[in-house]
Amino acid sequence: MADYVVHREIDARGSACPGPLMELIRALKAAEKGQVVAVLSTDQGSKVDIPEWVEKAGHKLLATEEDGEATRFVVEKAR
C-alpha cells in the first residue's frame, strides 16, 4: 500500500500536451511543501515531460501508475 496521502488529484485525461503538465504545475504552485498531488494523463508526451519537469523543479515523483488508458503521476511538493 502507498505510504502517502494524495492531497489533490487532477483528471487531465483527454487534455492534449502540454495540458497535463501545466495542470500539475498549477496545482503544485498552490500546494504546501510536503503535500502530494496526482495527475491523470492520457497524453503520451506526459511520460517524458512530467518526470523531467519534476526532477528539474526539485520535487519528488512518488509513483507512476498505469490506470486503464491513462497514466497517473503522483508527485510530492518537496520544496
Next chain:
Amino acid sequence: MDDVVIVGGGVGGTVTANLLAEELAPEIAASKVRIRLITDRPEHIYKPAFLYAAFGRTAPRAYRRPQRELLHPAVELVVDPVNRIDAGQRQVIGESGKSYDYSYLVVAAGARVVPQRTPGLAEAGEQFYTEEGAQRLYKKLQDFTGGTVVVSVIGVPHMCPVAPLEMAFMLDAFFRERGRRDQVELVYTYPINRVHSNPAIAAWAAPELAARGIRTETFFNVERIDPQRKVIETIEGTTLAFDLLIGIPEHEAPPFLEASGLTDAGWVPTDRHTLQVKGHDRIYALGDVTDLPVSKAGSVAHYQANVVAQNLAARLRGRPALARYNGKTFCFIETGADKATYVEFDYENPPQPVPASRWIHWAKLAYNQTYWMTARGVV
C-alpha cells in the same frame, strides 16, 4: 419568433452574425428569426495588429472600425456589457439591467489577460496583448538603449500561440536594423521543455531562435517578479535578471461566464466537433472562450463561426445540424526582417512550417487589410 443572441463583437461573433443573417434573410424578413449581437464596445478591434503596434508599424485607424459598419444590416447591434447569462431562463442580462431572451445563444466573448495573477508582473512587465500594452511597449522600445530583453511566456494557454515567438524574432530584427543588436541580449522562456506547446512548431522554432542568437530557457515557470531588483523567480528555483521584460500574462474567459456557471477551470467546456457548450443544447461557444485544445486565434474563431452558423441555420429550419469543426487552424508567423512563414493544421494533422519568405510576409500584411472582409463574412 426565434431569437439568436450572439455575445461578443470579435471575429467569431461578428462572422457568425453575418453568415446567419445572409443565410436566414427570408426568415428575418418574415420576422420569424431575429439576430442580435451583444458587445461591450461600439468599435471592433483587430487584435493581431497589436504585435505590429508595439513596433510602431500600424496605427489605431488601421485596426479599429465601428462594429455597426461590419455587420449585415439585418443584425441588431446591442452595446451593453454582459453581466450574466441565465441558462435556465434562456436570458442574457446586461449591465444596463436589460435582459435579452434567446432561443439559441452563441458565446464568443473572447479571452482577457490577467497580469495581476503573477506577483510583480503588472508593475515590472510589458505586454502586447492589449492596445494600451502595445502602445506602452512601443515607447519602451524606442527608449531602450541596451541590456537584457526577456520574452517570457507565463500563462498557457494564451491568445495567438505563435505571437511570443514572433515578438522574439521581430525584436531581433528591430535591434539589428538600428545597429544595436550587440548591445542587447535577447532571452525567450517557455514553461515546458521546448519552445512551443506544439511539437512541430517547437522543432521549427528552436533552430530559428538559435540562428538569431536568442537564448532560450525552457521548463521556466514564473512564480514572481521582483520589480525593484528586476529579477524573475521561477517555481523551478531559478532566477533571471532583465532590463526589459515582455511577459505573456495568464489569460481567462470574461468573469461573467464563471459567474453564470458556464466555465470549468476558467474556460467554457465545449464539444470539439459540434461546438455546443457541454450540458447546454441551445448554447454554442467559439473562439478564445472555449476549453478546446486548439489555438486561441482569429482563424480558429473564423472557421468555427462557419460551423456554428451552418448548424444554427439548420436547426432553426428544423433540419439536422451536420456541420462539424475539425480543429482547423491557420497562423501566419512573422520571422522578422520582413519575412514570414505559416502553419496550417487540425485535430488529425500536425503543422509543417515552410521556409520563411518575403511573399508570405506580404500575404500577412495583405490579410491585415483583407480582415475587414473576413469580419463581414465575405472571405
